[in-house]
Amino acid sequence: MLSRQQVAHYQEHGWIAPIQVLNSGEADQVLDALTNAEAAYPEDLNSGNRNNAHLVLPFLADLAIHPVILACVASLINQPTALLNSVLFIKEPEGAEYVSWHQDGTYMGVDSTDMVTAWLALTHSTSNNGCVAMASGSHQDGIRPHSDHYGADNILTRGQNVEGFDADSAVDIVLAPGQMSLHHPHLIHGSGPNRSTGRRVGVAFQSYIGAAVRPSRGKHYALPVGDTPVDPAFVVVPHPEGELTNHARTLRAAANAALSDVLYYGAAERRSY
Ligand SMILES: O=C(O)CCC(=O)C(=O)O
Numbered sequence: 001m002l003s004r005q006q007v008a009h010y011q012e013h014g015w016i017a018p019i020q021v022l023n024s025g026e027a028d029q030v031l032d033a034l035t036n037a038e039a040a041y042p043e044d045l046n047s048g049n050r051n052n053a054h055l056v057l058p059f060l061a062d063l064a065i066h067p068v069i070l071a072c073v074a075s076l077i078n079q080p081t082a083l084l085n086s087v088l089f090i091k092e093p094e095g096a097e098y099v100s101w102h103q104d105g106t107y108m109g110v111d112s113t114d115m116v117t118a119w120l121a122l123t124h125s126t127s128n129n130g131c132v133a134m135a136s137g138s139h140q141d142g143i144r145p146h147s148d149h150y151g152a153d154n155i156l157t158r159g160q161n162v163e164g165f166d167a168d169s170a171v172d173i174v175l176a177p178g179q180m181s182l183h184h185p186h187l188i189h190g191s192g193p194n195r196s197t198g199r200r201v202g203v204a205f206q207s208y209i210g211a212a213v214r215p216s217r218g219k220h221y222a223l224p225v226g227d228t229p230v231d232p233a234f235v236v237v238p239h240p241e242g243e244l245t246n247h248a249r250t251l252r253a254a255a256n257a258a259l260s261d262v263l264y265y266g267a268a269e270r271r272s273y
Contacts, residue, residue, distance in 0.1 A: 016182050034060075061223065065223075079210055115210065121176065143186060148161075
């Protein structure tokens with residue numbers, strides 16, 4: 001679990017990092033498993049099909065309920081019940097992909113901020129390869145106006161961007177493989193391009209919710225993460241039994257369609273992720 005100082009840091013700044021979840025050998029094993037799965041199932045795991053892979057890959061579902069992650073999450077939110085989504089944020093070597101400045105809570109379609117995102121690095125994540133940057137303290141002023149820009153290189157759903165924001169105040173969150181950051185749904189964050197010759201691979205568990213959180217719009221698929229029952233307003237999903245089974249594929253497709261309806265609510269155009 002987090003120390004009192006770490007919780008205080010999170011409350012003041014809206015993020016906390018680095019937190020060691022896996023040792024480097026364990027992180028390498030997960031990265032190898034993911035790389036093998038990408039090679040074996042290219043249609044299911046690619047930059048346009050990156051959401052909710054934990055519903056089809058047992059090793060990612062295992063990671064989503066890793067005791068270190070859950071203990072830290074429980075230090076920050078009230079009775080965690082479930083994980084709503086996951087996103088594989090992969091930036092290929094020397095690519096132009098970036099993530100515009102945004103607040104996750106803007107389009108999440110739930111009625112509370114009692115939730116937290118865990119971003120776990122499977123490779124080094126550095127200023128040079130486009131690590132996530134967090135605008136410390138920006139979670140304290142609520143949701144700000146966003147406008148959709150899309151853009152081929154902007155790998156955030158709608159390319160939504162917070163206007164009038166001072167990017168110089170953002171802190172680069174440098175992580176080693178197996179380390180995670182945790183961030184608040186109102187925290188402004190984004191990331192730049194990967195200027196290195198290696199991939200930058202991270203998985204965002206987005207987000208863990210507290211027991212009082214309810215959908216405010218759309219349908220939400222939820223993986224239970226503890227003993228507290230998941231509210232029936234959510235569709236409870238099982239831990240996958242095998243890799244890319246037909247049943248799990250169908251469930252993930254339904255979860256991704258529902259997520260798309262939530263994230264692209266009112267949007268002028270829709271992308272595949
Ligand atoms: O991986 C990135 O660069 C961005 C991640 C992000 O926006 C998020 O986890 O909410």
